Amino acid sequence: MPENREADRAAEKERRTREKEEVNRLFREYAKTKDIAIRNKLIEDHLYIAEILAKKYINKGIEYDDLFQVASIGLILAVDRFDIEKGFEFSSYATPTIIGEIKKHFRDKGWVIRVPRRIQEMSKRVNNARVSLAQELQRVPTITDIADYLDTTEEEVLEVIEASKVYSPQSLDAQLGTQNDDTDVTISDLIGEEEAYFTKIETVDFIQKGMESLNEMEKLILKHRYFEKKTQVSIAKELNISQMTVSRIEKKIMEKFRRELELTEANPSE
Amino acid sequence: MNLTIQKHYDTETGAWRVTAKGDLDIFSSNVFRDEMLAAWSDEKSDIYIDGADLAYIDSTGLGAFISLYNKMKQDGNEIYLENLKPNIQKLFVITDLDEVFHIGAQQ
Amino acid sequence: MNHTVHLRIPAEPMYISVVRLTASSLASSLGFDIEEVEDIRVCVSEACNNVMDRLEDISLRFGVEENALTIDVDGFSSPSSEQGKLGYLIMSSLMDVVQETEQGIHMIKAKE
Numbered sequence: 001m002p003e004n005r006e007a008d009r010a011a012e013k014e015r016r017t018r019e020k021e022e023v024n025r026l027f028r029e030y031a032k033t034k035d036i037a038i039r040n041k042l043i044e045d046h047l048y049i050a051e052i053l054a055k056k057y058i059n060k061g062i063e064y065d066d067l068f069q070v071a072s073i074g075l076i077l078a079v080d081r082f083d084i085e086k087g088f089e090f091s092s093y094a095t096p097t098i099i100g101e102i103k104k105h106f107r108d109k110g111w112v113i114r115v116p117r118r119i120q121e122m123s124k125r126v127n128n129a130r131v132s133l134a135q136e137l138q139r140v141p142t143i144t145d146i147a148d149y150l151d152t153t154e155e156e157v158l159e160v161i162e163a164s165k166v167y168s169p170q171s172l173d174a175q176l177g178t179q180n181d182d183t184d185v186t187i188s189d190l191i192g193e194e195e196a197y198f199t200k201i202e203t204v205d206f207i208q209k210g211m212e213s214l215n216e217m218e219k220l221i222l223k224h225r226y227f228e229k230k231t232q233v234s235i236a237k238e239l240n241i242s243q244m245t246v247s248r249i250e251k252k253i254m255e256k257f258r259r260e261l262e263l264t265e266a267n268p269s270e
Numbered sequence: 271m272n273l274t275i276q277k278h279y280d281t282e283t284g285a286w287r288v289t290a291k292g293d294l295d296i297f298s299s300n301v302f303r304d305e306m307l308a309a310w311s312d313e314k315s316d317i318y319i320d321g322a323d324l325a326y327i328d329s330t331g332l333g334a335f336i337s338l339y340n341k342m343k344q345d346g347n348e349i350y351l352e353n354l355k356p357n358i359q360k361l362f363v364i365t366d367l368d369e370v371f372h373i374g375a376q377q
Numbered sequence: 378m379n380h381t382v383h384l385r386i387p388a389e390p391m392y393i394s395v396v397r398l399t400a401s402s403l404a405s406s407l408g409f410d411i412e413e414v415e416d417i418r419v420c421v422s423e424a425c426n427n428v429m430d431r432l433e434d435i436s437l438r439f440g441v442e443e444n445a446l447t448i449d450v451d452g453f454s455s456p457s458s459e460q461g462k463l464g465y466l467i468m469s470s471l472m473d474v475v476q477e478t479e480q481g482i483h484m485i486k487a488k489e
Contacts, residue, residue: 012479052474087378092442095473096487103489121363128369272394296426297390326397328422329464336459357415364470365463 027084042079043072049091050075053098062109067102074101122160125150143233158231210260214253221249273298277309285316291323294331303334307341314345322353332367339370348372382439388432393422396437400448403439407446408488416471417446417486423464424450424482445473445487453482 023045030038050071058064078094129149133141143161147154211219220239224230225246232250236243273292280287286309294302310317317338339349351362352374362368384399386392400421404414421437428435432452440447455477456462469475474485 016478016480048476049474052476056473086443088442089379089440089447091474091476092379092440092445092447092485092487095485096444096489099473099487099489121359121368124363125368293394295390295422296393296429326418328419328426329460329467330426332463333460357412361419361467364467 023090024084027082027090030079031084039076039079043076046075046079046090046094047072049094050098053095053102057102057106060106062106067105070101070105071098074098077101122156126157126160154233158233161231210257213256213260218249218253218256221246222253225250273302275302275305277306279309279313279315285318286310286313288317288319289323290319290321291325293326294324294334295326295328296330299330299334302331303337306334306338310338310342310347314342314347316348316350317342318350318352320352321355321358324354324358327358327361332361332365335367335371350374379443380441382441384437384439386435386437388429388435390429392435393425396421396425396435400439403441404446404486407441409446409486413486417448420468420472420484420486421448421450423468424448424453424484426464427454427456427461428452428481445485448472448484448486449478449481451481453477 023042026038026042029035030042050068053074054064054067054071057067074097075094078090078097081097082090082093084090126146129146130141133145133149137145141149143154143157147157150157211222214222217239221235224235224238225232230238232243232246236246239246273290273294275288275290277286277288279285286306288306290302292298306317335349342349348371350372354362354373359368359373362371362373382399382403384396386395397418401414401418404417409417425435425437428450431454436451438447438449440449456465465475468482468484472484473487474483476483
């Protein structure tokens with residue numbers, strides 16, 4: 001019966017208007033009294049916005065719980081700063097505020113949010129290829145395998161892997177299975193191990209000391225590999241040496257750091 | 271119609287070459303699907319679509335491709351989409367359809 | 378003060394392009410970049426696609442907020458078809474906030 005539907009719709013509209021008025025009233029009162037109870041009610045009622053937005057930023061290197069917490073902080077900021085007299089809607093106001101906080105969080109952690117689309121898409125394809133090929137070949141696929149499978153160049157595959165590593169929290173030594181891959185101890189392992197003994201300053205000190213014993217080539221490779229996160233292949237190309245050589249030099253660097261560590265342990269009063 | 275379709279069957283490579291210009295939306299998607307289906311029924315082969323001038327697509331356009339592909343795959347034929355604009359390619363990625371269709375050389 | 382742009386079209390596919398045109402014109406003038414304008418165009422169309430077969434008219438409202446654009450489409454209902462779900466997935470991915478209300482759908486795109 002059309003009349004009932006009309007009545008229903010009118011009732012709905014009434015309810016919605018009343019809801020909006022209630023929210024506006026609460027904001028006005030909060031502005032006047034700064035009553036925590038009202039603030040909490042406003043936050044609670046709009047927590048769904050923080051949830052929705054936090055979900056949009058998962059799989060970019062930061063855990064959901066972390067994201068939700070940051071989003072909630074953004075929401076609280078928005079509740080505190082919202083000026084009802086301006087005549088805008090709160091949810092529309094809160095959204096850019098919360099997004100701003102989330103993005104700031106990514107920046108603070110050193111990650112870049114705007115992963116270039118090309119990288120995102122390729123990254124997806126590389127990962128899928130990795131899985132398919134692993135099944136097909138019954139071994140860890142190499143860069144070459146993946147490049148062939150995706151009908152692209154090794155360069156492209158490497159670039160994408162490296163780039164996507166930058167956008168996610170990986171340890172310094174995260175590797176795709178390359179043909180020359182081995183599971184040697186790396187700098188990060190050493191540092192991680194000793195975190196219990198060293199403070200951050202001491203770690204930097206340790207690295208600097210360790211670097212003193214490196215020759216120019218080794219320093220260069222350390223810089224490229226761990227601070228610029230380049231692959232062995234690209235470093236090899238750049239320095240015009242073989243990947244094997246890069247790998248061997250890396251091992252030497254590890255040795256030198258290991259020795260440095262032993263020295264530091266033997267003489268703790270540094 | 272806000273969509274222009276040009277197609278010809280390439281006998282040398284044994285595939286359909288299609289150019290779609292304009293918007294693939296709720297207004298044009300069904301016609302597009304039906305026209306492609308008719309063509310493919312005539313000559314069953316892979317279909318290559320040049321999207322250089324494809325200005326717009328949404329779920330209705332994607333749905334058209336899906337319907338088309340569902341018929342084609344029974345005969346082992348594939349759909350290749352080339353020269354898609356970045357925003358359009360993005361939609362295929364979001365919906366995981368980039369794993370169903372072959373998406374090639376981007377603009 | 379926020380402004381609202383009302384748009385009402387007959388629920389016929391041929392008028393969807395009018396909605397897109399209005400949406401992109403508005404979004405552009407509000408300072409959204411090219412990609413965002415494209416996203417908004419797609420989402421507003423998707424919302425209309427959802428409503429198309431069920432109503433005679435499609436009513437939309439564009440809300441011009443301080444740092445965001447909101448889009449409300451009346452009559453939107455949770456999709457049940459595969460294609461409808463695809464549309465909803467696209468909307469949720471491209472817009473910042475997508476919320477089903479009793480009236481229809483409410484979407485927010487923040488200006489960044």
